[in-house]
Amino acid sequence: MSLGSPLKRVDAEAKVTGHARYTDDHQMHGMRYAKYVRSPLAHAYVTAIDTYAALALPGVEAVFTYQDVPELRFPTAGHAWSLEPAKRDVADRQLLTQHVRHYGDGVAIVVARDALTAERAAALVEVVYQELPVIATAQGALAPDAPLIHPEGNTLKKSEISANQPKEAISSADFQLSAHFQTPVIQHCHMEGVTCFAYMEQPDHIVIVSSTQIPQIVRRTVAQALGMPWSNIRVIKPYIGGGFGNKQDVLEEPMAAFLTQKMGGIPVKVELSREECFFASRTRHAFSIDAELGLNHDGILTGYQLNVLSNTGAYASHGHSIASAGANKISYLYPRSAFGYSALTHYSNYPAAGAMRGYGAPQVAFALECLLDDAAEKLSLDAVDVRLLNAARSGDINPVNHKKIYSAGLVECLEKGRELFEWNARKAACKNQTGDLRRGVGVACFSYGSNTYPVGVEIAGARMLLNQDGTVNLQIGATEIGQGSDTVFAQMAAETLGIPFEHIRVISTQDTDITAYDPGAFASRQSYVAAPAVMQAASELRSKILAHAELISHQPQWGLTLLNGNVVMAAQPEMVLMSVAEVSMHAYYHQEIGAQLLAEISHKTTTNPPAFGCTFVDLSVDIPLCKVTINKIINLHDSGRILNPQLAEGQVHGGMGMGIGWALFEEMIIDEKTGVVRNPNLLDYKFPTIMDLPDLDCAFVETYEPQSAYGHKALGEPPIISPAPAIRNAIRMATGVSINTLPITPKTLFAEFVQAGLIRE
Structure with a gap:
């Protein structure tokens, strides 16, 4: 039994020995580095911007301002797409802004040959601001004369839920109590910061390598931000050093994609410092x-x-x-x-x-x-x-x-x-x-x-492929971000297939051009939502293995089962007919019968x-x-x-x-x-x-x-x-x-x- 056992994480050795490669471990020849010009004011309009001194600095290759980015507005929340426009996330972002809405908001960005030069150049960009009143509280935001943070108003949305007449139920009780509670703004403080880079492998195809919880949603959002078809964006998620929800947002990937597009396809990296993570990524409400x-x-x-x-x-x-x-x-x-x-x-x-x-x-x-x-x-x-x-x-x-x-x-x-x-x-x-x-x-x-x-669509995909040596590659759309999901998926697959846990290799890197679709790691959903896809894929692959074993052994498939990586008689499990590896070799290399044995499932949970x-x-x-x-x-x-x-x-x-x-x-x-x-x-x-x-x-x-x-x-x-x-x-x-x-x-x-x-x- 694999499930219920305290088995070692499948990624444990790779992480503790340094073999695991995170986003910053992937370097490309000719990489350029970007650094934002950020507002020192929390609420303001940019009235003038001078990039001359920055562009004159040796090693600086470009400076882009809010005037250079697409006028398209896009959402950043990590939610699956909705067919109903009213249920989609609010599109209120641009790559750079003239209307500064928080301390550290980006008004320009520098691209240079190294990160230090980019940082020095960003400090040379001169910006003139028209300062506006700062709104910090609900009382300030909802006041009748409050300045507008967004054209649509300062109220994002409101809602009410009521069940079983709460007012009457409270008033009829023997005792009533009321109080006011206040919770703070905090930051996620994940070990790995916000980092990504992008390059173009074809004239119209952008590749993004990112530390993200939501590669498929990043793909869609970047396409929206740049006005491109979704299929023209490819997102690769390597090992990730934590996110806790911060990386359930599309953060710097649209900017990296924009910059590589503007720079002719060369790789451009956008990485936030720890200080920038506090005010330019996301916080808790x-x-x-x-x-x-x-x-x-x-x-x-x-x-x-x-x-x-x-x-x-x-x-x-x-x-x-x-x-x-x-x-x-x-x-x-x-x-x-x-x-x-x-x-x-x-x-x-x-x-x-x-x-x-x-x-x-x-x-x-x-x-x-x-x-x-x-x-x-x-x-x-x-x-x-x-x-x-x-x-x-x-x-x-x-x-x-x-x-x-x-x-x-x-x-x-x-x-x-x-x-x-x-x-x-x-x-x-x-x-x-x-x-x-x-x-x-x-x-x-x-x-x-x-x-x-039922607020969001819940879909997950899994692909299993039997290798020649009897091991199985499990490619899963669900993203491992440190929580251990890859390990429990391997346990699920091993238990349903009937092969040892050690014979399951989980492909932890997600690639939106290759990996089965899954919206990502959030809502404590992954082990629950992906489990049916893993179970069904494992069951299908198991049936294919037994069907081919029937051809070899001339025993009816219904009388066979898999146990510990072997094909055995269901009624006499101690009787081993052959190993799964033998079945696989026969399926791959027999001249007339068989084929590569694999299974792929996409499943929606309701x-x-x-x-x-x-x-x-x-x-x-x-x-x-x-x-x-x-x-x-x-x-x-x-x-x-x-x-x-x-x-x-x-x-x-x-x-x-x-x-x-x-x-x-x-x-x-x-x-x-x-x-x-x-x-x-x-x-x-x-x-x-x-x-x-x-x-x-x-x-x-x-x-x-x-x-x-x-x-x-x-x-x-x-x-x-x-x-x-x-x-x-x-x-x-x-x-x-x-x-x-x-x-x-x-x-x-x-x-x-x-x-x-x-x-x-």
Whole structure:
């Protein structure tokens, strides 16, 4: 059995030994390098631009300004194309802009023989700006006299969801509670930065090599940006050093394609510095949430209402889909209560926000899980008991989309977590505390989908080819970005085929001219959506192998099976007739019969089961120092059948670390008056290192999802969702202070503790 085993990653040795080749490892003769001229203002018009000094610098080959780029506007969000125009992403980008909309917006770009010369030349371009008022908040963006960031207005989109009359359900409850919550702008901080290069292999055919999560979407978007047929663009994705959603946007690929086109097809590289990644790639949306709920004395949640303002920054990117997705993802959590949700996404003069791990769910779950905890505390109810009463169960119906929940292990996660964490004993130890050092425990839950259906089309492709030596090449459209998808695909293929895991070679490089179609890595979709394609391709290849084995052995195909890379009698599996390698050699080289044995499947998925889970945390708060120390933290997950326990644990640990960072450390400090990013580097932007994280613990409650090809559900993004509210809830237990603004840094704690009278100024 391959699935369910903690098998080693198929790319592990290549990555740790340095054999894996990333985008920056691919060099081409004659490569040129590009560097942007970026605005020091967050909102302005360019009134004049002088490139003379830059062009005079030796080694500079071209300077292009906003006047030189196509007037075409294009979207950048990593969503599959929609046949319905109203459902397509907002096209509000140009390659360069005269109307500067955020600090660091690109107004010109230099191409030179080396990166240093390009950087020096960019500094020589003289630009005159007409400064405009900076808009930082929803109040500023939505004011009647607000200057327009885009011609269509400052409101990107708004939506409402209502199920089971939430207002009436809340008002009829024994107890009502409301609060305001605020989450910050943060950056993904993936190890590998934003980088790509492009060249032309034919007069009308552009090749782009990029560190991207979405090669097929990059192909389409670049074609849109340049006004070319989609088939004229080829995108190659080599190994990638992380993305976390930032690279679920089309970033610098259109510019690289434009530059190689303008430069006669020579290779041109566009690479962002770490500082540029902060303000010129994408960030997580800041949410402002007004929340209200109703809770009965017996702990039954009657209903809740969340009203969200989402700040998408200067450009739409994923825009309103983040805010709306947050609602859809948590609607499975407490499905027997009424649910109300309104959201408005607005532009601002902040750096553009886009997809980030969790896709709106962390912000929304933070508000809901904190407010529920506060309500339980005010009614003297146990926080775990309240969640057990209201948690989703198998057979429940989602009140928003009316879909049945077939597998739900949330109750089991809470019960197992309470036992492993020793909730009752730890909670009892936190009572009647005084002094400067206090302890608290907290819990929070989440639900999350396994793909984007029915909002987006979910399609995946797989191709399998039997080699002469009996091994199999698996070419998959789904993109490996560090999450381990290639490994579980190899496990799926091995299990369905009946050959050893070591005999599956996954071709990790995606090439849009060659690889089967898949929109990319996002929405925790890949293992779920690609699994049917892998299963069907493996089943088809298996049938072809057995059919050819029948020709050789003169045994009926129905009496044969594959086991450990051999053709055996189904009724007597110990009787080996021949190896798969022998079948393959015969199929390839017999003069009259056989052929190369291969299979290719493209499959659309129309189911989207939710994953569930929770976080338990024990922490200490040093009140005078405004310092939080996590003593113990554990995540519990229902992700259906666990395909590879070792990889699953790694995913959970990584997500927990990011969740702790979001809760206690991370924020992009942006001056609201000027829009300038004050900490665009890894020195001043604080996120947890290995020295800052506690021991991370996790456990799984295995269910079996009947809609899934192999019984599994989403796991990639869910681990990040519940740590922050659990940490906040533990801080409330320790101090009595409800802190509703993230991150909970010493600065935040000091202000809250002063207001609560715990610290005197």
